[in-house]
Amino acid sequence: MIKKSMQFSTLALAMGLAVSTAQAQDKGTVHLAYVEWSDAVASTNVVRAVLEQAGFEVDITSLSAAAMWQSVATGDADAMTTAWLPTTHADYYERLKDQVVDLGVSLDGTKLGLVVPSSSEMESIADINEYADGIDGKITGIDPGAGIMSLTEEVIEAYDLDVNLQSGSGATMTAALQDAVNNDEDIVVTGWTPHWKFARWDLKYLEDPENVFGGAEQIHTIARIGLEEDMPEAYAILDAFEWTPEEMGEVQLMNQEEGSDPYENAKKWVEENQDLVQEWLPES
Template sequence: MKIFVRIFTAIALMIFAMAPVKADEKVIKVGSLSWEDQMAISLVTSKFLEKEGFKIEFTKFSEWGIAYAALQKGDVDILLSNVDYIASDYWAKFHSKLEKVSIVSFGVVQGLVVPSYVPVDSVDQLNTIADKVGGKIIGIEPGSGLMREAHNALKDYDLKYQIIDGSTAAMVAQLKSSLERKEPIVTMLWTPSWMAKVFDVKFLKDPKGSFAPPQAYYWIAKKGFSEKNPHARESLASVYLPLQDNVDINSAMNDGKTIEQAVDDWWQKHQATVEKWSVMSSE
């Protein structure tokens, strides 16, 4: 009888000890750049993972270097990234230790822009207005792929310009001020973004191909993630957010909503789509 009690107690302790581990397996640590287009996709995906029974721990990053370092260390399990061009340097450096889980959206485009009233239509014409803008291209965060490509354009087109490091918020403020004053400015934008929709600007043609063609958004992870987390992998692979939906979410933010509120609104309006994702992601 004593032997039976001891065995039963040992089994009970083993079950008790294993319970937290099983719970931890349901936690997915999601990483995303803090940019609006990335956040829209990441938050929609996170809501779907929660619907599928996962607990989400969400982390925002200010630039790619920090984000990839966090993925390497395991501070996040998955990271939204544009591995073909925007973050290609980091992907090339670490890809042997990483895996592409799924494509979640497609079509991001970025480049140099000027107000529609500025009389240039192509990057190779920018030197003709350099003196009117003080020889400056107003940039964003220095760690972004867009900034890297802008520096490539300086060399490719022999532009007599200096790119000014800054932040997206500072760039937006300067662009808005220039537009209100009808002054010339050279800066950079991307789509999907509410800015490209709201501001009266035009993307400059890029005949030398300094800027990347339309790109995909990938969920990436450390190697082995999909094998260890098959349901999470199927859930991630079931989510696809069309580019226009991303633009709509960003536009709602420009109308005064937070990114979380804009995503919640999208979620409520697209329940039929969400249910289709659930069918595809079922174990």
């Protein structure tokens, strides 16, 4: 009798898992595009974990900023959680706004600018020329397709700076920043908030009296046209997704731990923050 009961329980569990898997497959696959920026990695993986909790399959694809916007506009990707508006991604948005759906703000309280160690004597972007030799005549940037890079080119022109903008990636920028901080050297890097580097090192933004970088920005979630009709539940989750810079910062710091996996970190964070996650999930 006990043996039969155990067999029945095992069979029921197997059937339950099969039904759960079938339901997930029936809901379809959500394709998310993102850029290899710390904020995008954090938000994309958290949304992935939440969509999976709701029963969806999720694929994520790393692209350049331009390709990310284009992939949502063409429908190759269903959504992205990394639209910096109204300034950083203004060009992409103006060109593609009729081909995408803006789901609104997912994070409020961002900032863009040029960042230096707090020990630096530079206080304003206008001071850079005076200290150009100490920073090897360059501003250390990230990938060339990023909106902050084109804004920094405008800054160089507006302030008549005698420096070059060096492109690279988020990783090369933070590596250069770490070396400069460790060696008590000056450096100017492209910076934005939220970013884990402000929790790791003592840094400051250079004042921007010409206001080229603009004021505070917001991060928006952008979806493809037709997603609401094709996958209304996934659309509702993406539409409801909203968190704070502090909450994002928790995930960003987890991702900086050596050997950590952003996806596993996101799943752990989602598991530990179910009260917030439930606000993003549609009522059953």
